[in-house]
Amino acid sequence: MRRYRKKPKIDHNKPEMKFVKSLGKGTYGSVDLFSYTKHDGSTLYNAVKISDSKHHNSIDRELKVLSKLRGRPGIVQPCGNSLLQETDSNGEKVYKMAIEYAAGGNLTDFIRVNRRLSDPVIKDFTRMILQGLVSVHEHGYVHCDLKPENLLLFPRHDQDARFYSYEIKISDFGLTIKAGEESVCWETKSPFVGTPLYMSPESVRDGSAVEKPLDLWSLGCIVLEMCVGKHPWLGSSVDDVKSRLLCGKAPEIPETVACDAREFVEKCFARKAEERGSASELLLHPFLNGERKVDGGGGGVRRRVGLRVRKPPSRFEDIAKKIFSSKSSKFKRVSNKPLKMKILPARPLRSNFVPIQ
Template sequence: MRSNRKKPKNDQTKPEMKFIKSLGKGTYGSVDLFSYTKGDGSTFYNAVKISDSKYYNSINREFKVLSKLRGCQGIVQSFGNSLLQETDSDGKKVYKMAIEYAAGGNLTDFIRINRKLSDTFVKDFTRMLLQGLASVHDHGYVHCDLKPENLLLFPRHDQETRFCSYELKISDFGLTIKAGEESVCWETKSPFVGTPLYMSPESVHDGTAVEKTLDLWSLGCVVLEMCVGKHPWSGFSVDDIKSRLLCGKAPEIPETVPCDARKFVEKCFARKAEERGSASELLLHPFLVGERKVDGAGGGGGGGGERRRVGLRIRKPPERFDDIAKKPLKLKVISSKSSQFKRVSNKPQKVKIGRSRHPKSNFAPVQ
């Protein structure tokens, strides 16, 4: 008897996945760029974080945290309902997690290219960072590894106004834990959590519960780096940094740092953690608010302050170039006089510069 059951139709909506290039490698795995082509011909791009099975706990922790933070402002978004388990070319089990592709790269590279950033960029990036951090803390988490390398930039292009802006988001939640818990990342030989250059005094004490204020010290280090264009504790070894933190010392703040920024960083560097305040409170600091009137201060989800993207206006729409693949994709690049860019037309593009210095970037934003 012939069955009347219908054969399942092929899923025409499932996008075709194609590897584009490697974006980088780290301790816990690598990140690759993939393109996805839908049945209607439209193409979009995602970064895919890939981790070996021995680092499963880290990537699984990150996926769970990002799942809780979906839709939150200032947080890199993840996709899917679970990690994807596959086997690599060597037959080893790997786990994959799809996240937003940051075409502007990370803040580390942005600072390296532009050196110290303008006051406008420092303030706006700090505001975006605090809003994301407020969301993390409101959900009861401590990031534990806040640093420029884990802060990603997303260029946004307005074709009508020819304005390119940047949005900053927090990424890499592999070390994130619940506030009040003791980090599993502390070790006997290196009793600290996070990256040495950005760690807080309480990070060098073994057996100490992790609190949200730990992230605020790291925030101060990031803001200081944006202001001066170099790492905090530059020139010191890990042991030197640990010794100085134990003695109650913070990174030196150069005299060139503006007064309002200095006071903000000094508050982040308060020896007593409770004196640093909270991410939501720091959003109302004069460094970020100035003389602007703030309504509804202290609201949930990082209330206070004003969120806006920072960027520049260009006279001519971005041209296309094939930085990613042999076959040109639909990419757009911000023109610049820097040697980091290729000239893509016979007539040089021009940039109209406002009061702040034009930031450079060697990353190609993908639409």
């Protein structure tokens, strides 16, 4: 008697996952974009971090940290509670972690496209980064690798108001550790924690315990980069940066940087870590509160800065009739001359990331 294998049941409620494109590669793996088509026809997008077995501890640590920070402001959100274990085309074991997709890309590319950002945008981004750091530090963690590349942008668009803005969130917690602990990333050849251009003086001291102010120095480098459109320590080698930090030097702040922004960055660059204060205290710095409208109780909340888009008029003739319909004698004198108008639409900040349709 011939036996037939029973066909597996298809779960129509389970979303179908499809690869869309690669988003980038890093030290501990790669990130790809996947689409999920649900049974009702709707499509969702998630970024998936992929790591090999050699870096399993890093991605596992990241998921644990993100799970504890779930729902907190300024933190990228994980999708799921566990890692997905699979086998790649070479038969090697890989681990995957799904997180929310940032259609706006990261701050590194945003700065590269827009160069120097406007003061309102810099202040708004800085405020959101600090809100994320408050969440991280309140749980006793130190991020250890804060940099523009690890800050993701999420576009928020209000079609009715023709208004859009960006929400910025902290990602990549692969190096995150508990405050007061020694980083497992200390190495003989590169004795520092984090990325060289954004590392603090205490980051180059081999064997030192990692504390929360380390992230605030990195924040100062990020704010400085948003102000001038260039990396801190641009043109310097890793060894040069290390020696300058050990000599008590900080990245140079150009004279073009506004006074309140300069004071904020200098606060972050305090040589003694304890003089930088905390993320909560920096949220109250005049640099971030100079334009805030405060009520009688002192608890006013500043509205998030957005990028307002004004569409150009479909017919220039309508605008001309409205402007030149006055019976003023001044207009009569030139009424026999041809009228020329050039209307330029408002120019929003540019981004080279196009949202997936």
